[in-house]
Amino acid sequence: MRSSRYLLALDQGTSSSRSIVFDSGGRIVAMAQREFRQLFPRPGWVEHDPMEIWSSQLATAQEALSGAGAAATDIAAIGITNQRETTVVWNRRTGIPLCNAIVWQDRRTAPACARLAERGIADTLRERTGLVLDAYFSATKLAWILDNIAGARAAAGRGELAFGTIDSWLLWQLTGGAAHATDVSNASRTLLFDIHRNRWDDELLSLFDIPRAVLPEVHPSSHCFGQTKTEFFGAPIMVGGMAGDQQAALFGQACFSAGLAKNTYGTGCFMLMQTGDHCLASGNGLISTRAAQTGSKPQYALEGSVFIGGAVVQWLRDGLQAIEASTAVQSLAESVPDSGGVIFVPAFTGLGAPYWKPDARGAILGLTRGSSVAHIARAALESIAFQSAALLRAMSRDLGDDRGVSELRVDGGACVNNLLMQFQADLLGIPVVRPKVIETTALGAAYLAGLSCGVYAGLEEIAAHWQAERTFHPTLSRERAVELMQRWEHAVTQTTTSAP
Numbered sequence: 093m094r095s096s097r098y099l100l101a102l103d104q105g106t107s108s109s110r111s112i113v114f115d116s117g118g119r120i121v122a123m124a125q126r127e128f129r130q131l132f133p134r135p136g137w138v139e140h141d142p143m144e145i146w147s148s149q150l151a152t153a154q155e156a157l158s159g160a161g162a163a164a165t166d167i168a169a170i171g172i173t174n175q176r177e178t179t180v181v182w183n184r185r186t187g188i189p190l191c192n193a194i195v196w197q198d199r200r201t202a203p204a205c206a207r208l209a210e211r212g213i214a215d216t217l218r219e220r221t222g223l224v225l226d227a228y229f230s231a232t233k234l235a236w237i238l239d240n241i242a243g244a245r246a247a248a249g250r251g252e253l254a255f256g257t258i259d260s261w262l263l264w265q266l267t268g269g270a271a272h273a274t275d276v277s278n279a280s281r282t283l284l285f286d287i288h289r290n291r292w293d294d295e296l297l298s299l300f301d302i303p304r305a306v307l308p309e310v311h312p313s314s315h316c317f318g319q320t321k322t323e324f325f326g327a328p329i330m331v332g333g334m335a336g337d338q339q340a341a342l343f344g345q346a347c348f349s350a351g352l353a354k355n356t357y358g359t360g361c362f363m364l365m366q367t368g369d370h371c372l373a374s375g376n377g378l379i380s381t382r383a384a385q386t387g388s389k390p391q392y393a394l395e396g397s398v399f400i401g402g403a404v405v406q407w408l409r410d411g412l413q414a415i416e417a418s419t420a421v422q423s424l425a426e427s428v429p430d431s432g433g434v435i436f437v438p439a440f441t442g443l444g445a446p447y448w449k450p451d452a453r454g455a456i457l458g459l460t461r462g463s464s465v466a467h468i469a470r471a472a473l474e475s476i477a478f479q480s481a482a483l484l485r486a487m488s489r490d491l492g493d494d495r496g497v498s499e500l501r502v503d504g505g506a507c508v509n510n511l512l513m514q515f516q517a518d519l520l521g522i523p524v525v526r527p528k529v530i531e532t533t534a535l536g537a538a539y540l541a542g543l544s545c546g547v548y549a550g551l552e553e554i555a556a557h558w559q560a561e562r563t564f565h566p567t568l569s570r571e572r573a574v575e576l577m578q579r580w581e582h583a584v585t586q587t588t589t590s591a592p
């Protein structure tokens with residue numbers, strides 16, 4: 093084992109940049125976090141400033157080291173985990189982005205996806221990439237930048253530009269441009285990567301008109317990606333792990349065996365089930381993706397993505413101004429015994445899995461004169477659980493047997509909400525298990541980095557660190573749970589009737 097005491101995880105999320113110092117036992121030593129701006133230049137467009145992401149991430153890393161009383165020499169390795177699909181293109185010589193990053197939630201390329209679908213290529217994409225043809229993924233975002241930023245396509249053809257998801261962008265900055273790389277989990281979210289042959293696909297690159305020269309190298313998730321520049325932390329630190337946030341959370345939850353599943357309650361909700369070295373194709377609106385990979389053997393997962401999860405609480409705070417702080421939502425929701433028949437479908441940016449309705453719009457149904465802001469707040473919380481329950485139902489159908497998923501491990505900021513977790517268990521009819529360390533996205537990145545530099549001998553050692561903090565057991569009858577889900581599904585059908 094390395095003599096360095098700690099691992100540093102850079103957790104670059106959709107609404108904030110966070111850095112956490114962990115000890116080798118997976119315990120948090122110090123943490124720092126900074127929010128950054130969410131940019132909405134047009135309806136359906138969502139952008140971030142890449143330089144603001146980089147500066148906020150570097151600042152939190154330095155703050156976390158200071159909070160831990162640690163020097164760079166105390167850090168065995170850095171692990172990076174990131175919001176996936178968000179697309180950045182920058183100049184290789186200057187390191188300056190061509191434009192704002194196009195965020196995974198952004199829907200500007202939905203018409204381009206519809207035109208591609210008319211060409212009958214959706215099945216080919218699903219077969220090779222495991223994904224559905226949707227603006228959620230990176231390929232059409234990258235193509236949009238090349239087509240709409242003056243001079244971009246010509247510069248790309250000359251090899252002057254680099255594309256990356258946020259992991260690649262941070263790695264480039266940390267290494268001073270020495271490393272332009274990604275890992276298999278992030279590459280698998282682009283619609284350009286053949287998840288079976290483990291390589292960028294030339295036919296798909298041609299389909300989306302993407303020059304190969306802009307692409308990063310692809311490595312396993314636990315890998316020596318490069319060294320940070322001395323000026324950032326006082327001495328070089330190896331970047332030893334990278335994984336998309338949801339694959340990192342699956343790893344941090346120690347879901348190493350096929351059939352183990354987790355759900356992350358963040359800006360969106362993301363449910364992943366480990367399927368091992370078998371790529372399970374979904375017939376129920378889910379996607380197949382590469383899980384975090386620690387060696388040469390591919391690992392796969394089945395995934396469902398909810399676009400608006402915890403972000404609905406942000407809307408209650410910032411849009412409706414029903415609460416002053418996100419933490420106040422539970423007490424407001426608990427001030428009423430139930431939602432009073434109100435159902436909230438937060439389809440602000442369309443609906444993701446298992447529905448895939450890009451034209452859906454948010455709707456609040458079942459309002460009466462007796463409805464209050466508390467009922468809406470409770471319905472907003474319940475919407476997170478309803479969407480996640482729809483994912484698990486689809487996952488169970490894909491498994492095609494009586495086993496199903498026996499428990500759901502949960503993490504992310506909203507999992508601290510006991511009301512939400514109990515309602516989730518009630519809808520699912522299985523235990524919902526919250527671990528002692530809920531920062532499992534960052535923890536997974538730290539574990540991947542620790543494996544690459546010898547802090548951990550193997551997966552068994554990591555799995556031994558996982559501990560449950562609380563288990564929520566279902567208390568609702570299955571008949572009532574089914575009735576509630578039917579009401580939810582009916583509400584979902586109403587979300588596209590008035591869309592423009």
